[in-house]
Amino acid sequence: RNYRPWIQTWDVSSLGRSHRIFGNRSRRLHHLxxxxxxxxxxxxxxxxxxxxxxEQFPLRVEDTTRLADELGISHAVFKGTxxxxxxxxxxxxxxxxxxLMAFQAKYSSDLSKPEVIERLQLEKRYWExxxxxxxxxTEKEISKEVVMNIQWLYPAESEKVAEDELHHQFxxxxxxxxxxxxxxxxxxxxxxxxxYNQESGQALxxxxxxxxxxxxxxxxxxxxxKLIAADLIATT
Numbered sequence: 001r002n003y004r005p006w007i008q009t010w011d012v013s014s015l016g017r018s019h020r021i022f023g024n025r026s027r028r029l030h031h032l033x034x035x036x037x038x039x040x041x042x043x044x045x046x047x048x049x050x051x052x053x054x055e056q057f058p059l060r061v062e063d064t065t066r067l068a069d070e071l072g073i074s075h076a077v078f079k080g081t082x083x084x085x086x087x088x089x090x091x092x093x094x095x096x097x098x099x100l101m102a103f104q105a106k107y108s109s110d111l112s113k114p115e116v117i118e119r120l121q122l123e124k125r126y127w128e129x130x131x132x133x134x135x136x137x138t139e140k141e142i143s144k145e146v147v148m149n150i151q152w153l154y155p156a157e158s159e160k161v162a163e164d165e166l167h168h169q170f171x172x173x174x175x176x177x178x179x180x181x182x183x184x185x186x187x188x189x190x191x192x193x194x195x196y197n198q199e200s201g202q203a204l205x206x207x208x209x210x211x212x213x214x215x216x217x218x219x220x221x222x223x224x225x226k227l228i229a230a231d232l233i234a235t236t
Contacts, residue, residue, distance in 0.1 A: 005031045005056035006086045023053060024158045030055050036105045037088055039142045042150045046220075049094050057090040057102070059126050067125050073118040087123060087134070101133045108138040149224050156212035169206040170215045170236070177229035185227045 008031045009018040019032040025045050032038045032055060044050050065082045068075035076083040089103040104123060110116050120136065127134035176188050185207060192203035210216055211224075216232040 001026060001028050003028070003054050005054070006058035006084060007031070007033065007056040009033065022158070024154070025050055026052055033088075034105065034107075036107060036137075036139055036142070039139075039147045040089065040103065040105050040137050042147055042154060043142065044089070044091055046150045046154070050091060051094050051099075052092040054090045054092075055088060057087045059085045059087065059123070061085075063129065064122060064126060067129070068122055071121060071125060073122060075122075076119075085119070085123065085126075087127070098133065101135070102127050103134070104136050106136055106138055108140055111136075111138070143221060145223050146220050149220055149222075152224055153208060153212040156209045159209070161209055166206070166209060166213070166215075169203075170210055170234075173207060173210060173216075174234050177232060177234075181230040182228055184225075185229060185232065186225060188229060 009020055012033065017035055019038045021030050021032065021038070021041065023030050023045055030041060030053065032041055037055070041053060041055065044053055061082050061084050064085050065075050076085065087102045088105045091101050091103065093099050093101065104120065106116065124134055172192070176192065180188055186204065189203040189207050193200055214235055217235055218227060218232050222231060
């Protein structure tokens with residue numbers, strides 16, 4: 001929780017849109033320098049196997065300068081001083097073996113640039129020396145549908161709601177889903193608002209919380225607006 005990224009959003013002029021977002025796993029504010037980094041972060045933070053995400057993780061300059069010499073490539077310097085390089089993410093997983101993995105976010109259009117290739121080669125070698133797996137993630141590996149689903153559910157995962165009311169809503173939705181398996185979940189939520197004389201959107205509010213807390217499981221690749229009741233499986 002006390003980790004501070006080496007680069008923060010106000011330190012650089014990002015090519016994309018920068019983001020600051022509260023992490024459900026780390027319980028701290030994360031600094032993300034592009035839309036791609038945001039998409040990767042959301043995808044990682046949604047997974048229960050992820051324990052911690054450290055973004056803009058600094059690499060030891062003593063090691064990167066040595067490796068640059070060994071590889072025969074240039075190292076970033078400013079006024080004669082070698083600059084600290086960073087990996088976009090160092091992720092801690094809940095695994096008995098190989099709990100750490102590093103990731104670099106790169107748009108595919110940048111991968112043909114010689115200076116980018118050299119920088120990635122250096123980073124790859126750095127993590128190989130640490131015996132920590134490392135991978136490049138481009139926009140081609142990120143599902144837009146998955147990210148949109150997570151963006152919809154993400155705030156609800158950390159919002160505080162009454163557990164007894166949440167359980168009551170779960171039983172209510174479960175009953176309706178069993179009665180109307182082929183109807184969309186949005187339609188069912190709207191019908192519940194009318195049936196119980198609730199403010200419009202109230203049932204959908206509770207459904208979002210139920211999905212965020214995994215009371216129901218569904219294929220995260222399916223856009224939530226197109227889900228029908230039969231797509232959801234109760235977990236309790």
